[in-house]
Amino acid sequence: MNKKLARLCLLVFSLAPFVSAEAASGRSVRRAAQLLGGRMPSDSELSTATGSDVGYRTFVRSLISSNGFYDSMLRYHEKQFGVGLPSEYLEELQRDDIDNTSQKLATLNCTRLPSNRLSCGWKNTDKKTTASCKAAEQQPVAPYWKQGLVLWVCPSVTYACGANLSKCSVEFPNSNEARYSEAGTTDVFDSKRSVLKSLSRQAAGIATAVAVENYPYTKILAPGLTAVDGMLSVFLQQKSFVDLEKLHLSDSLMKQLKAIPASQSKFTLVYTGDSYETAGVLTTFGWLRRYEKNRTRANQLYERLMCRKFSSELPRVFPQDPGNLRTTPGCSGCHATLDPLADFFAVWGEGGGLYSSPGASKQTSFIGKSGSSLADLSNIIAADEAFATCTVNHAFEWLMGRKFRQGESTLRQSLTDYFVSSTYSFKELMFAIATHPGFVVDTRSDANITDPLEQPAIGKVPEPSLPACQTTIDFNTHIQPLISQCTSCHSANSPRQALETSAHWKAWGAQAVSMMSVGQMPPGLQGAPVAGNVYNLKEAVRCWLQQNP
């Protein structure tokens, strides 16, 4: 068979020309189905979607609303964030004060017996708890990873691991099979691998849940927002074995975990209340542990969330002691921006220090906007158009298979404006690209673009259509009466930047406008303001700054 198959290699490449040319949208239907739904379209879907423009748009809309979209987006974000964790990181989280041995977590070995009965026993036979029992003494249990499955265990196992075995680690002999088990669908299971997979995917899980639930995409960086699936829920409730203090979890999260059942295969958004030191994906365990140093964390977010790269001409000869990298020629090109950006992560320890008590925050700045916490950084990033443009870049590349070309700056801006005007609906962005006339064509081009569009500019407020400033703004008349909604926090005797005088607003007004315009400030806004006091203040300050440069 193998020799015959080898001959096929030659034949394979001759097949392509024989496959008939598709109707213009037929190929795009298959592509949309694969990229947005993770599958090939059915015959009836092909008929409908290739039949008319409306049919195609309805088909794309159905893909975006399907379960397959969740899976596709999880994978999309997994690739965007690049977060994966080796198994050692999971071992670091286990308590080392239980029994002073290397076996921290009670592990069960499960297998199917010749009698076809699935049975689990202790992995370590030298422990007191490993005493085996007779078949007649075994008890049936319903494990947490698959509904309807029955396992048989000794009473000591039920006692130690709970009625659904969720308090112990579980292994099946075929690790490859277990690797591909989907929670809820298979008997075989590997709790360690499942937990590691969920921990690795948590950042992607937040972004995916935000996209699928159609919250503004800026919320992937929202303070106090995280996402948990069933495996993480079970893991984080194993207080006896997991050293939860190392994860710095909030009480609110711990309470809400009980509402997420082990069978929950998808990530669910969990809001834990205001927290100035968390910022959605940036403070997941995966992001902080995978990107160990604060500079790495900053560099990665600069590249992955703003599509910008640090690059600088290095000095020909590196000084032995370069001193302050932020000011040393040859180093400052990157470090003058990178190091202050890294300072936003100051409370989080680096490397293994992540598990220690958090450190003190630092007053710092990024693209001319100051702050001291990750919540501040989150606001700065979300209020900068580079974030929206970068999201458009990634979505475009995912669907189109190529980057934007130099001559497509208007298209990128047009998509960015649409994304911003939809209050950052990621679903709408995907829909806009997948239904664009350029996506639907039958032809294919080269993925290697020789004239890529430059990286997005930073420092621009994402506001596609600003109304003209028709009134002359006077600070005392138009702005002063509205600033009480800011000065309750931003006063001279608070640690926040004071916003009480016209001088304060002169210096910090632009930053305040950008935060107000996307609904980041004041806290508690439900999206970008379109009317009311916050909107009036934002517009008054914007026009005042414009009229008094």
Next chain:
Amino acid sequence: MKMKVRKSFLLTTKCTLLLTFVGFSLSVPSACRFKSSLIDSSDSSELEEIPFAKAGSENSLSLAGVYATSMQSAPAAVRPDPDLYARRLLKQFRADGNTLARQLGQVEQYRLMLGGASDDFRTAPQESYDATSLLALQKVAQKICESLLTPDSSLHPGWNSVLPEAPANVQANVKFLMRKMLGLQESALNATAVSEIVEIVNAFADKGVVVAQSYVPACTAVALDAEALLL
């Protein structure tokens, strides 16, 4: 999932912010923090409501503006994700379950050669093909085709051959495989291409009789066809 409705947010005038992580507290004046009025029950087993407004929906007028801005070149061919290739091919025919997981486990050894990502994602999944990944793809496709066409009762319990017709009805079976694996309608299949695949099946007849096993090379060839490899 039941949600507990957040009744209101209260602005407090003097509050101490308890940062969400253990053991770290910082006094901060107040109104910048919102305090939830939720009852603090340690036995709570409900999720708090997400306090964010939803994003917008389709705006036909704005979308027309986007469509009016043209692209300079067509989409580029996209390689199906190497980490998901085997699962997606199998799931065109089979539901998730033990047997599917076992079959995927059997081709796991080829995943990295196929261009898949490493566990820690330090190696990102390949987005194009090289000789190694193409050869690995051939092997994986062959293994998957064997499991689909000639399932083994011990390795693939509960699975039957996916061929919809008796093996002797080569034309119908080939069209079925091509439709499912290439995502094409029967009317879109090129007659010459179908004949070529039929010839492959016939070439692997067992003593002149076409059996399910005879379809494995043809199935592999279809899985390696440009239409299935690149979208």
